Amino acid sequence: MNGFVVGGFVALHDIELDCYHIKDVKTNETTPLMQRVASFEKRPHHFKFFPRGVEMGNDCIKELMMHYPDIAIVDEIGGYELRGKLWSSSFTQLLESSVPLIFSVKDRLLDKVVAKWGIEPSHIFNSADFCDPYNAFKLIKRSLRE
Numbered sequence: 001m002n003g004f005v006v007g008g009f010v011a012l013h014d015i016e017l018d019c020y021h022i023k024d025v026k027t028n029e030t031t032p033l034m035q036r037v038a039s040f041e042k043r044p045h046h047f048k049f050f051p052r053g054v055e056m057g058n059d060c061i062k063e064l065m066m067h068y069p070d071i072a073i074v075d076e077i078g079g080y081e082l083r084g085k086l087w088s089s090s091f092t093q094l095l096e097s098s099v100p101l102i103f104s105v106k107d108r109l110l111d112k113v114v115a116k117w118g119i120e121p122s123h124i125f126n127s128a129d130f131c132d133p134y135n136a137f138k139l140i141k142r143s144l145r146e
Contacts, residue, residue, distance in 0.1 A: 008073035009060045061090035076104040
């Protein structure tokens with residue numbers, strides 16, 4: 001195998017507009033996911049969600065379960081999923097599959113996410129590990145070979 005087949009999605013933050021887009025890593029399709037509409041103190045109601053972006057995230061996860069990639073990427077799982085929103089249901093189904101998964105979660109929510117879904121991580125990378133993309137690539141590649 002020369003490379004890995006990767007599927008899933010990443011969230012892209014537009015700092016100027018303070019909005020997030022979701023990007024399908026397989027097709028490179030991008031669509032708006034959410035836009036900040038209030039201050040952080042108003043959470044969890046500080047974002048407006050775009051239905052197409054939420055649908056795209058769920059569709060990406062469903063695609064992972066229909067056509068298993070070598071690696072699945074879900075960026076990110078957080079407070080909304082912990083409350084049963086966004087892609088909580090499809091993420092649950094993905095975890096029940098045998099698809100190798102890399103997902104992101106804020107450090108402050110890691111223990112809650114692991115507990116909610118009964119995840120036994122084989123590796124945990126900290127955000128500092130990803131300041132240098134080449135270093136991140138080496139860490140992930142090494143963990144996949146273990």
